[in-house]
Amino acid sequence: MDTILQLLALIAVITGTFFSVVGVVGLVRLPDVYTRLHATGKVGVFGVVLLLVAAVLWAPLGWGKALLLIVLLMVAGPVTAHAIASAAYRLGIPMKDAVRDDLESERKKME
Amino acid sequence: MATILITTLYISLTIHIFLIGIAVWRVWRGENSIDRLISTDLVTTLMLAVLVLISLILRDSIYIDVALGLGALSFIGTVALAKFLADEKMF
Numbered sequence: 599m600d601t602i603l604q605l606l607a608l609i610a611v612i613t614g615t616f617f618s619v620v621g622v623v624g625l626v627r628l629p630d631v632y633t634r635l636h637a638t639g640k641v642g643v644f645g646v647v648l649l650l651v652a653a654v655l656w657a658p659l660g661w662g663k664a665l666l667l668i669v670l671l672m673v674a675g676p677v678t679a680h681a682i683a684s685a686a687y688r689l690g691i692p693m694k695d696a697v698r699d700d701l702e703s704e705r706k707k708m709e
Numbered sequence: 710m711a712t713i714l715i716t717t718l719y720i721s722l723t724i725h726i727f728l729i730g731i732a733v734w735r736v737w738r739g740e741n742s743i744d745r746l747i748s749t750d751l752v753t754t755l756m757l758a759v760l761v762l763i764s765l766i767l768r769d770s771i772y773i774d775v776a777l778g779l780g781a782l783s784f785i786g787t788v789a790l791a792k793f794l795a796d797e798k799m800f
Contacts, residue, residue: 660770
C-alpha cells in the first residue's frame with residue numbers, strides 16, 4: 599500500500615515541477631502582459647496543487663491542511679489573475695498583435 | 710521506492726529555487742509596473758511550492774500551515790496592489 603502511495607506522489611511531484619517550469623518559461627518568453635498572466639496562472643494552480651496532492655498522499659497526518667490549501671489555491675488563482683488583468687486593461691497597456699478586443703466599447707465609454 | 714521519491718523531491722526543490730531566481734530577474738527587468746506585479750505574484754507562488762516541498766522532505770506538516778498563511782497573504786497583497794495600480798487609490 600505504501601509503495602503505491604509513494605509512486606503516485608512521485609508522479610504528482612514530477613508533473614507539478616513540469617508545470618512550474620512551463621509557467622516560468624511562459625512568463626519569460628511571452629510577448630505582452632496579458633499572455634504572461636496566462637502563463638503564471640498555470641504555475642499557481644497546476645504546479646503547487648499537484649505538489650499538494652503529493653503531500654496529501656505521502657505526508658503523515660497533514661492531509662486535511664493540504665486539502666484546505668488546495669481549495670484556497672483553486673479559488674485564489676483565477677481571482678488574482680482577473681484582478682491583475684483588469685488593472686492592466688484599465689491602465690491602458692496595449693495588447694501585442696491582438697486579434698479582437700471585446701472591451702473596446704467599454705474603453706470608448708470610459709474616455 | 711522512498712529514496713527515489715526523496716531524490717526527486719530534492720531535484721524538484723533545486724528546480725523551484727532556480728525558477729525563483731528567474732522570476733526575480735523578471736521582476737527587475739519588467740517593462741511596466743503590472744509586469745513587476747505579475748512576477749512578484751509568481752515569486753510568492755513558487756515560494757509556496759518550495760514550502761510544500763520542504764514539508765514533504767522533512768515529513769513535517771507544520772510547513773503546510775506556513776504555506777497556507779503565505780498563500781492567503783500573497784493573494785490579498787496582489788489583489789490590493791493591482792487595484793492600487795489601476796485606480797491610484799486603495800479603497
